[in-house]
Amino acid sequence: MEPIDSPSRPCSSRYSRAVAGALLFLAGTSAVVICRSSSAQEPPQPASGVHEIVIGGERQRFALPACVPRHNDEATIAACRTISEVLRKDLQFEGIFQFVPDTLLKAVPQLNPDSPRFDDWKAIDAQILVTLAADVSGGNTSVSLRLFYVDTGQSMLAKQYTGKADNPRIFAHQAADEILTKVQYRGIARTKLVFTSDRDAVKGKATKELYIVDYDGYNPRRVTVNRNLNILPAWSPDGRDIVYVSYRGGIPELFLAWIYEGRSQNFSGQAFSPAFSPDGKRIAFASSRSGNMEIWTANSDGSGTRRLTSSTALDTAPCWSPTGQEIAFTSDRSGTPQIWVMDSEGLNVRRLTTVGDYNDGAAWSPSKEHPEVAYTSRIEGHFQVAVVDLATHQVRQVTDAGGSCESPGWAPSGRHLVFSCTRGGRWQIVTADREGRRAQTLDVGPGNNAQPDWGPWPTP
Amino acid sequence: MRTKHSLWPLVGAVAALAVLASVGCGPKRPPAVVTGGTGATAARAGATPGDSETPEPPFAGAEIQPIKDETANRDDLGNVATGDEASPLADIYFEFDQSSLTDAARAVLVRHAAWLAAHPDARVVVEGHCDERGTVEYNLALGDKRAQATREQLIALGVAAARLRTASLGKERPIATGHDEAAWARNRRAHFAVSR
Numbered sequence: 001m002e003p004i005d006s007p008s009r010p011c012s013s014r015y016s017r018a019v020a021g022a023l024l025f026l027a028g029t030s031a032v033v034i035c036r037s038s039s040a041q042e043p044p045q046p047a048s049g050v051h052e053i054v055i056g057g058e059r060q061r062f063a064l065p066a067c068v069p070r071h072n073d074e075a076t077i078a079a080c081r082t083i084s085e086v087l088r089k090d091l092q093f094e095g096i097f098q099f100v101p102d103t104l105l106k107a108v109p110q111l112n113p114d115s116p117r118f119d120d121w122k123a124i125d126a127q128i129l130v131t132l133a134a135d136v137s138g139g140n141t142s143v144s145l146r147l148f149y150v151d152t153g154q155s156m157l158a159k160q161y162t163g164k165a166d167n168p169r170i171f172a173h174q175a176a177d178e179i180l181t182k183v184q185y186r187g188i189a190r191t192k193l194v195f196t197s198d199r200d201a202v203k204g205k206a207t208k209e210l211y212i213v214d215y216d217g218y219n220p221r222r223v224t225v226n227r228n229l230n231i232l233p234a235w236s237p238d239g240r241d242i243v244y245v246s247y248r249g250g251i252p253e254l255f256l257a258w259i260y261e262g263r264s265q266n267f268s269g270q271a272f273s274p275a276f277s278p279d280g281k282r283i284a285f286a287s288s289r290s291g292n293m294e295i296w297t298a299n300s301d302g303s304g305t306r307r308l309t310s311s312t313a314l315d316t317a318p319c320w321s322p323t324g325q326e327i328a329f330t331s332d333r334s335g336t337p338q339i340w341v342m343d344s345e346g347l348n349v350r351r352l353t354t355v356g357d358y359n360d361g362a363a364w365s366p367s368k369e370h371p372e373v374a375y376t377s378r379i380e381g382h383f384q385v386a387v388v389d390l391a392t393h394q395v396r397q398v399t400d401a402g403g404s405c406e407s408p409g410w411a412p413s414g415r416h417l418v419f420s421c422t423r424g425g426r427w428q429i430v431t432a433d434r435e436g437r438r439a440q441t442l443d444v445g446p447g448n449n450a451q452p453d454w455g456p457w458p459t460p
Numbered sequence: 461m462r463t464k465h466s467l468w469p470l471v472g473a474v475a476a477l478a479v480l481a482s483v484g485c486g487p488k489r490p491p492a493v494v495t496g497g498t499g500a501t502a503a504r505a506g507a508t509p510g511d512s513e514t515p516e517p518p519f520a521g522a523e524i525q526p527i528k529d530e531t532a533n534r535d536d537l538g539n540v541a542t543g544d545e546a547s548p549l550a551d552i553y554f555e556f557d558q559s560s561l562t563d564a565a566r567a568v569l570v571r572h573a574a575w576l577a578a579h580p581d582a583r584v585v586v587e588g589h590c591d592e593r594g595t596v597e598y599n600l601a602l603g604d605k606r607a608q609a610t611r612e613q614l615i616a617l618g619v620a621a622a623r624l625r626t627a628s629l630g631k632e633r634p635i636a637t638g639h640d641e642a643a644w645a646r647n648r649r650a651h652f653a654v655s656r
Contacts, residue, residue: 231596252627261525262527293604330601
C-alpha cells in the first residue's frame, strides 16, 4: 500500500514523488543485455529529477490509435471517441512524448486491442502502443487499457475500468495518470481547479461564486450558492476542503467549504487571502483586525490565532513553502509592493523580489527540483506572471499576453501553472507549463473567471 | 542532484534490467503483463486485462455538492451584501494608489458625521474600493486602507467607533465597468452601507 504523500499544497500544491518500483520504458533495441535481478539495483531516481523521457537521445514515439468499440452501438462509439480524444490531450499536456501522426495510424490494418500485431506498429516506427477498447451497456462503461512495448511485444500495463457511463472523460484521465506512472511521472489528469466566477451575477448586483472544474476546464461544478462575493479560494492539502473569503456576513471573512458534503462554516474574523499549510493544520491569511494589514496564522479549526508581522506597511497574500517552514508574502515596506519571505514563526524576514516596482500574489512551487516562486509582476504597464528562481534569483516572465495575467498557482507536480488572463474582453483561466509554453485558455464557462487555485493530487 | 543527462545511463540500465528480469532472459516467453492497483505494481505472466477498477471521484461515493446551508446571507440587512444600493451618505473618492483623504473627501465626511449624529440608530459598513489596475490582493489591502482612513476620520469627527465597521472590496465590485480614467476615478472610493 503506498502511503499518501505528505500533504503539502503550499501555495498551490504538493511534491511529486517517485512511485516505488514503477517500471521504466526500455527504448534501445540494441541495449546491452545483462541478466540480473533488478531488485539489486539502485532504485530509480524520483520523478522530480526527470524532465523529458529521452532515452537514446529521442523522445518515445507513442502510437495512440482510436479506441475500439466492443459493440457497434451509438453510446459505445461516442464514449470511445471521447476517451481517445481526452487521453491524447492528457498525455500531450505533459509535453514529454512524441506521437505517431494520425496519417500513419490510419495506415495500420484493423487493430485487435487485446492482441495487436506488433509488426504493423514497428512498420510505422512506433515504440509504445496504447490500445483502448470500450463497452457501454446497462448504464455502465467498461474500458480496457493496454500498453505495449512494440519492439518486444512486452505488455507494460493492462487495466480494465468499470464505472457509471455518464462521464467517459474520467476513464481517460485515470488511464493517462496510470500511463505516466510507468514513466516515473505523476500525472495531473485527475486534479481539479477552483476559481471564482461572476457568471451568476444579475443586473445591479455584482456577485461572485466559486466553481470547480477538471484540470482541463471540463465538468464545471458550482460550490457556493449565496449570491454574494466569494473570492480567493484555496484548496486544503487533502482536496476535501476549500478555504475562501466570503462577504455573505457583510464583511470579508474566511469560510471553510466541505465540498463533498455541501456545507461551509465561518471560522475566523475579518480576513483575506487564506492559504493552507502543507500539513493542513494551519491557515495563513491577511487581516487588518489589529488596525493594519498583517499576516496571521490560525489552526484550521479557527483556534490559535497568531500575528506574524508587525509593520506599518501593508503585508498581505501569504503562501507557504512546500516544507511549511517558510511563508512568502507581499509587503510594501520597501516603498513598493514586493515579495518577501519569513520563517513560519514570523522571524528572519528578507526580501525576495528585486526586479520591478509592483510584485504580488506569490505561489511557491511544490517542486524539489526547481525551487521557485511564481507571482504577478507589473511589466511595461501590464501585469504578467513571472517566476523567480530561489537559488539564482533569476526572474523569468511566463506570460506575454496583450492584456493582463495574474493569480498564478502551481500544479501539484510543479510542472505547470494556472493563472487568469484578460482574453477576449473577459478574465479567463489559462494553464501553461512552468516556462510558459503551451498556454491554453480553458473553456470553463461564461463570465469573468479568475483567482484559480490548482488542487492537490487525487487520493489513491 | 543528478542532472537529466547523467541520469539516463542509469535509467536505461534499470529499464533494461526490469524488462529482462520480468521475461527471465528467455527470448520466447509470453509477455508479462503488469497489473495492479493504483500505486502498486505486480507482474503476472500471461494475465489479461481482467484487473478491474472503478474510476471513482476522490472519495468513494462522493460528488462535489453545492453548499446549500447558506442561509446566513445578509442581503436583507441592506449592507455590503447587496452592492451599490443608494446610500444616504455619498461616496468619497481617492487619488490613484492613495488612501489619504483629499480635502474634498474631508469636507464630505464632515457632513456625513453630522448626518450620523442626527441618526444615532444608524450603523455603517465603510467599504473601500479600488480601480481595476493592479492585483487582487494588493487592491484588497489598498481598499482596506481607504476604508480604515475613512473610518478613523469619522471617529475623529465624533462618530462612535462601535457604529463603524470596515470592509475592503478591492477591485472585486466596481461601480463603473469601463476601462478608462473616468471609470477608474469613480471606482477609487469609499462607499457607506448604512443599516438602521
